[in-house]
Amino acid sequence: MTNLKARMIVDKDFAISEVDNRIYGSFIEHLGRAVYGGIYEPDHPEADEDGFRKDVINLVRELDVPIIRYPGGNFVSAYNWEDGVGPREDRPRRLDLAWRTTETNHLGTNEFVDWSKKVNSDVMMAVNLGTRGIDAARNLIEYTNHSGGTYWSDLRKKHGYKDPHNIKTWCLGNEMDGPWQIGHKTAEEYGRIAVETAKAMRLVDPSIELVACGSSNTQMPTFPQWEATTLEHTYDAVDYISLHQYYGNRNNDTASYLANSLDMDHFISTVISTADFIKAKKRSKKTINLSFDEWNVWFHSNDADKQLDPWQVAPPQLEDVYNFEDALLVGSMLMSFLRRADRVKMACLAQLVNVIAPIMTKNCGGAWRQTIFYPYLHVSKYGRGIALQPVVSSPKYDSKEYTDVPYLDTMTVFNPETEELTIFALNRSLEEGLELDADVRSFEGYQILEHIVLENEDLKAVNTMEHEAVKPHTNGNAKVQDGRVSANLAKHSWNVIRLGERK
Template identity: 75%
Template sequence: MEKKLNAKLTLDKNNEIAKVDDRIYGSFIEHLGRAVYGGIYEPNHPLSDEQGFRKDVIELVKELDVPIVRYPGGNMVSAYNWEDGIGPKIDRPRRLELAWRTIETNEVGTNEFADWAKKVNADVMMAVNLGTRGIDAARNLVEYTNHPGGTYWSDLRKSHGYEQPHNIKTWCLGNEMDGPWQVGQKTAYEYGRIAKETGKAMKLVDPTIELVACGSSNTGMPTFPEYEATTLDIAYEEIDYISLHQYYGNRTNDSANYLANNMDMDHFIKTVTSTCDYIKAKHRSNKTINLSFDEWNVWYHSNNADTKIEPWSIAPPQLEDVYNFEDALLVGSMLITFLQHADRVKMACLAQLVNVIAPIMTENNGRSWKQTIFYPYMHASLYGRGVSLQPILSSPKYDSKDFTDVPYIDSAAVYNEEKEEVTIFMVNKNLEDAITLTADVRSFAGYKVAEHIVMENDDLKAVNTAVKESVVPHNNGKSSLQNGVLEAELLKSSWNVIRMKKM
């Protein structure tokens, strides 16, 4: 028998956190597994276009309205020669790809990916190799992609059929450089120095670019957050963002504890923010470093399968997590956490976009479909553009193995004044009971509930496949708005999107 649980929320249009940077709905394509080959690119597929890109995948990515996509890595970038992926394909070398121990054919490179990004209406976030390479390769790549012409690298781009520069404005200075798994791992001092000098050279080529420096690979690293502090101390004036990476998994099958992991993410963001501000104070600087959470997701389902991959194969099925319903709930809570920190988290990349720990799955020469996590990501991207508001929430709480005082309700709200609409995102983590929400929304006079989207399933382990989508949202949520009071039923274990519009 369900208990009667209640939550209260107050929402005021003047209680702003910050304008949401659309780039928090970014994603990531690495040359890893079937993300590129067999994912976005499959020349022999019946639905592929003249460049070999799968049109069914393009349409699914466009449904998500992804504003920016990080490329080409990830771990692989730390031993990657970008020059291998330009020019006539027949002349491109096959290389041993050391991060994932596969063969990289280099059929897709910088220009092809820039073309694909245009097809899905996304910008490119380009990463440079600071593992085996450094200043020279990075500044040359900026010249190749961004300089209009009249120089060696820009004219080489033109000779490859790209008269106009790609104008890539967001750049990552390496990837997870503190990790022992990284080719060219560096101490914080070593990394800070190479990031500073590489960033300086890149901005001399194009002063309009923004640079993202590596932070710790995750919160479990022994040097966290000292790695951030040292890197920022050295390279503060050259960089614009610090990078955060975090993945979660339900390895012990403790769903209540698993769904509380966004509290860990919240703590991570607060710790890195305070580290940035400490170095700002130390430097007596007027410049604020913001956060780029450019790898985040659930990742654990495929771990055992990945140990069986044959080394030096081409585009094997690596990191192909099949996501279930509870994964989608946690992804929703993580998106809510970004919105709660919209004042400092300006970019984020769901890692990754196709096949590799991804919302979109494909079969080679076959079908494509939406994983469970596709939907909260899509809803946030479509309806989470505007100003993030600070909800004042009173929710029942619970304790789990690793967390105390976990609110059953996670909530964020985004106000789009131009469209005269406000969207409230909520996750009910209670695995047994619905919760009745009463919200004071008198600030939004004349508004009505336009839609209450719900994603629910009695089976937390339900998944979507090419044959059957068991986990899909519906818009039959129960909510009403009268005299400035919103009442909504938040079903047990549910993702909710309540959209209100001025009528």
């Protein structure tokens, strides 16, 4: 069968924006085994002196996650942050209404900050705007960020933390447009509480950045009017509007599934347009950027979780076992962020450990990399620098859900520090290889440093603790001659082509 052929031009002058490394962030919620049995398991053979699993710490460090959202998620909308600080023996057990489990509060704000330092990450903290509001939020930021001499800051010191945590990024609630949310609000109700909470928090610490809740997903009946109404109230008080989106292949329509990043691109563009409409309406010089603080594949575990008995402590929930085609889509979704690096400044893969996650663990056992770990690793590692807009000519296909889908999904990043150019490339074809011809003449003298390939004949192949069926190799066939890269991209494959001057 004749291979498909695609061409692209990559030029140093085609700069979109410097990439904010925080787009490679993630998320830990008090949900399932994300915390207990995930990052924290004091009885584990590899637990450190603070009860954190060292095998998990090492895997998170491998991903180089710059920022992690905490503590939720739906969980935060009924969370009393005071329950999770102070001596563990004094902390109350609570019913978590969001996920119908029992929360022990053995891990809270201070411990999570400790863990985040161990994995070299900053914290994106969420405040409860469901059952609580201004008072709890201003007390929490005083506890975490104020130096001392007040009730809450001195209480932090009493709890063993002399220096403030200086958490700089804060989410004003979570998915407040969702009827499933504890304390669900209309856009008007949310906009009012969000702006007043933002004002109070900034009075405590003017240096913080704030994220207002956008729609829970594009299918919400209020989207994008929710964004417009919310920003009518909060535009001058916040820095970001959030986006959440998950995809699944419930109908086993892989051709459509791998094209979902087109929907993601449209979602991003719509939110940007809505934010800029409010900017124009307010005659503002300020630009609201985007925080895509929940995104991933999520559908494998949906039915299984309905069978759980309520009020257990840290039962397995939302433990999607990802396959090879899921990894391909995750790579494609990451490229959506790079395409709009001028406005998407933060993103959080939801979540990080056990719960719809790239890292899985067994209680008292091992930890392993799911299939989606690898594209996340590659883009986090090599997608730092300046996003460049490639000029692409690719054959296209139609699927049940999308038309004019390019077989080649690609993005490029130039890192001025390492002077490396990276081409990320997904071949969406399920049947044919794709011959890539990339004009890189503006990078004179560059050679192929590495061509990483993630491929597998079986789109449903999965990784387990015992066997890693889906893992990358570096035997790609990319070559460069006279300023042109040529490569044959295998059918349904993820490719990372790195170029630079050989030392």
